[in-house]
Amino acid sequence: MPASFETLKRMHETDWAAYTAHGFVRDLASGALPEASFRHYLQQDYLFLIQFARAWGLAVYKSRDIGEIRQALDSLKAIVDVELGLHVGYCRQWDISEETLAGLAESRATLAYTRYVLDAGMSGDLLDLHVALAPCIIGYGEIASALIAHPATVLDDNPYRDWIEMYAGPEYQAVVATEIAWLDQRLATVDAARLAQLSIVFRDATRLEADFWQMGLDLS
Structure with missing residues (x-):
């Protein structure tokens, strides 16, 4: 049976569950997450987006054909021209100014995950990066789709409702579907040895994403 994104998830079910059902996520769903934790996460997520843009710039370089170049460039432009501005506007709702964001230092969790992604792309190929x-x-x-569908999720008077609905919304879900389709097409052609290499990248990246949630709880 050809490999797919679901194959990677099954290979690392425990790590995926620890990330997608992290305490930070559960507290978002209930509205019990301390405001300071969410504000810290938002600020670091701004810095994360900047490094994410660099990763898509690397994806342009690693692309082998014009279709891949266009896809990576579109993702890069979406972050630089749209997402960063939206994030700054959302942070403003939480009384976090653009000046504050510009003066932030990256937390260790931010450094760890973003530089891991860049290193995976630099040392590997476009598939490693994705x-x-x-x-x-x-x-x-x-995560957001699961929260929206879960009966225990509180939306009324939940200060984090906008965050949940943004990632559960059709625009972001279309991005997810496109990325899954891209991965499924390419993972279907890899052999067992290559899949084992990629599964390590996926495992480590998933663990580092879980650490990013924990950073919010620890305010570290």
């Missing part, structure tokens, strides 16, 4: 990015791109969509 696999390293998958816990973020696909994981956020899966």
Whole structure:
């Protein structure tokens, strides 16, 4: 049976569950997450987006044909021209100014995951890079969809409702579907040895994403 993104998830079910059902996520769903934790996460997520843009710039370089170049360039432009501005606007709702964001230092968790992604892309190929990015791109969509569907999730008077609905919304879910389709097409052609290499990248990236949630709880 050809490998797919679901194959990677099955190979590392425990790590994926620890990330997608992390305490930070559960507290988002209930609205019990301390505001300071969410504000810290938001600020570091701004710095994360900057490094994410660099990763898509690397994806342009690693691309082998014009289709891949266009896809990577579109993702890069979406972050630089749209997402960063939206994030700054959302942070402003939490009384976090653009000046504050510009003066932030990266936390260790931010450094660890973003530099891991860049290293995976630099030392590997475009597929390695996409696999390293998958816990973020696909994981956020899966988390938000699960929260929206779960009867225990509180939306009324939940200060984090906008965050949940943004990632559960059709625009972001379309991004997720596109990324899954891209990965499934390419993973279907790899042999067992290559899949084993990629599964390590996926495992480590997933663990580092879980650490990013923990950073929010620890305010570290």
